[in-house]
Amino acid sequence: MIDQITVDKILDAANILDVVSDFVTLRKRGVNYIGLCPFHDEKTPSFSVSPSKGICKCFSCGKGGSPVHFIMEHEQMSYYEALKYLAKKYNIEIKERELSDEEKQVQSDRESMLIINNFAQEYFTNILFNHVEGRSVGLAYFHERGFRDDIIKKFSLGYSLEQRDALVKEAEKKGFKQEYLIKTGLCLEGQNGYISDRFRGRVIFPVFSLSGKVLAFGGRVLKKSDKLAKYVNSPESEVYHKSNELYGIYQAKQAIVKNDCCFLVEGYTDVLSMHQAGIENVVASSGTSLTPGQIRLIHRFTNNIIVLYDGDAAGIKASLRGIDLILKEGMNIKVVLLPDGDDPDSFSKKQSASSFTEYIKNNEVDFIRFKTNLLLQSAGDDPIKRAALISDIVQSISIIPDSIVRSVYTKECSRLMDINEEVLLREVNKKKFDLLTQKQTPPINTSIEKENKDQETGAETEQNLPETTPETVKEKRKSSPLDSFERTLIRYMVRYGRHILFTVKDENTNENIEWKVIPYIIADLKNDEIEFQHPLYRYMAEVAVKKFEEDSEHLERYFLTHPDENISKLAVDMISEKYQLSKIHTKFQKIDTEEDRLADLVPRALYELKNAIVCQNIKQINDELKKAGKTKDLEKVNSLMSELSTLYEVKAALAKQLGERIVNPS
Structure with missing residues (x-):
């Protein structure tokens, strides 16, 4: 077994363009690259590589995926053989063994540290915009420097109160352990055991990983003092190694x-x-x-x-x-x-x-x-x-x-x-x-690994995921009329899970509540007691909900690099875009993207699924009516006719929402 930290190092090191270029001649087209598909004969290039998304896909035969799955398909290797292939290519040492209890604990600690970092970032940002001291000191400083609010929010900037233990108290109130506040460097422990905030009285600059996790913080003091350093940064930890991170890479990667x-x-x-x-x-x-x-x-x-x-x-x-x-x-x-x-x-x-x-x-x-x-x-x-x-x-x-x-x-x-x-x-x-x-020295990757044994690379843990395993999604089943509608909803969850659809005001508290894609879809389906029928989609929905609850920012990556080929290929299909708009289309007017229209598209997709379910039930009852008519079971016929009438009423209501022409049943 390859431990998850090493797997993530391999996945982070594997550059999709670099890997595919070993086998395919590529040329640039827009932000992507295209070439002749290596998996089938073709004369016109239909094989696309997206460096920003880290995937490849043939829009003719449908094959592709992450670097791992490309190697699996091209070299006919298993998942772990492909990992070994890429590890060798990028000089990453693999130690195959069962994780000890201690290593499992380290992995759990890493995940806990990332969760508490995310909490701290949201806390600092909230203080900056909503606390009197945050607005009068921190926000005033950023405005004085000429930064607009959209830039401040884009980089999730924040402010830490002057109070010595403000973060400590808020974290304890939320149930976080002091142990992780100290391990991440958010807080310092004094000789008498007193815990204090490291960044108090400073504006905060969160440092994000490539996959969008909060790894560390930089804090700038605003008061002039010879005793205080102008900048204080998070110390090296199990999740943060400054020699392997760049400020702004998460926000810049697509533009690069x-x-x-x-x-x-x-x-x-x-x-x-x-x-x-x-x-x-x-x-x-x-x-x-x-x-x-x-x-x-x-x-x-x-x-x-x-x-x-x-x-x-x-x-x-x-x-x-x-x-x-x-x-x-x-x-x-x-x-x-x-x-x-x-x-x-x-x-x-x-x-x-x-x-x-x-x-x-x-x-x-x-x-x-x-x-x-x-x-x-x-x-x-x-x-x-x-x-x-x-x-x-x-x-x-x-x-x-x-x-x-x-x-x-x-x-x-x-x-x-x-x-x-x-x-x-x-x-x-x-x-x-x-x-x-010269006498050979360890390759750069290897030496870096030895210096930074636990580099944060977007590691995943399988703990606390739904009990459904990848094996259950491989079961053979006939396609259902509902599959395409369920697929659409899963695609929205994978691509835009944390996107805000709209904001509503709570009548009781008068506070604004943000509805995001994943909780909105799940709440709506639960309200009507609807579950995904396709086992693959059901598994992905359960994982998406779990990851959302854990504040995971890299849902796309999780599915793209999933060991189960069915899941990873489906994820590739869901985020791949075959066509790109030419610049001429946006020269004279703004073209709304799918993301811009999610507030309309997501509710409509839910109505379409419900309509498909109703249609399926109507067909089923009509079939039962025919059988009941043949047996002359009058009581059964009346019962089914009553159900059918109710279903047609529901279908009529859905048709109004969908803007369809309503045809009343005779």
Whole structure:
């Protein structure tokens, strides 16, 4: 058995574009990639790969899925064989064994820590908008910095009260254990056993994982004090390793894929300001040196990085090592120097999305040229310093994996530094040879794993899930007239489970109540005592409800990576979109998406299912009527006619809701 933490490391490392490209030639179309399906003969490409969703699908034969299921299908492997294949590809060590009780406890602790982090984020955000101190101090600070409420809500920003134990008391009231408040770093334990809030009196910046889980927090103090650090961050924990996370990656991943480029900045507010200016493909290293784990996180979505600098020469030189790591990953990197006195935060506040993009286009420089010019300025005419500069540049070029790119950069550096190209080429090849013949060290992935044994990667636990097992959904059954209607509702639950349909006012408390897709569908069906008939849909609905109750933000991912092929393939079908609107359709008017129309679509889907059930019952009673008529059972006939009359009344009421033409039965 492969433990769940390792499984999640494999799933997080597996880039669908990278995996499929090993077997299929792909070309870009919009935000996705297409190619000839490897599972059947075709001349026109119908096989689509979506990097942002992490799935592939053939719209002709229907095959596809997550990276694991693609390998299973293509290489004819079992689920665990495919996991091993991907683990080997990404240098992830697998230890197959039964989990000990201690390891099961660790897994349970991780899930508990993620749940309490989610609670804390909602608590801090609620304080920011609804508490007197939160509004007058925290919200006032964000408004003073020029941030709009939609950006504040988009990044779930918050505020922690000055009171020493406000979070502690609220958490205890909700039934959370102090143990997990301390383990996550939300609270500190004093020598006398007193528990206090770590972030008190600070505005809060939650750090989300790629799958949308709250991993950690950053807090900025608002009072001027020499005794207090300006920023305080969550400590390393079983769910948070800062060297493998980037601030803003959750909000930026789709924009990165769409633009095929990622802006890299330093701080939280840099990210916020750029989003507010309309530039969403941006992430921050949050003041830490760039690490291989962070680079690979970006590499999952694009091959192109643009680093924004504010002109501080000392800061730029300190970050050069991290940029060398980007080159080593085989990525294309460009650098943009912002005007003097500006950082990404202040500069983006002065720009629109178009003017910002135009500035980038006019001022971006490839990294080798940038580094050469920067070091040449400091070396001047000193031959010793110039020799050291050449050695430094050669080192950077030698780590680039693509030989053609290395050759181009060697030629360019020869021109910039006025040195013979052959000399440079010899030195590059020598450095490259030295790298290849050095004593082998563990691959980057492996070393990262050893440093961060319990990296949070969106791990799932199977505990407390519905008793229905994947085996029960494999049972053979005839298709039912209800299947298509049930499927539609399940699709809404999987794709938009936490989407707010509408808000209603409670007549008793006068408070606004938000109805989200999953609870609305389940409550409506329960009200009419309707259950899903298809075992596959019934299982998925039960899991969706459980995950919603646990505040899980990654329902799509759970089903896409499910070991049962029936479930994962169905999930792929539900979130795949065969066609994309051309930009011309949205140039002159806003086109409502399915998500925009959910408040109409979800209730209608429920009415359609009920109507199908009524029609099914009417057919069944008509069949029974025929049998009763043949036996001349008058009492049975009268009873069935009464039921039939009631059903037709219900059908008429449903028809009004559905806008259908009503045909009265004769």
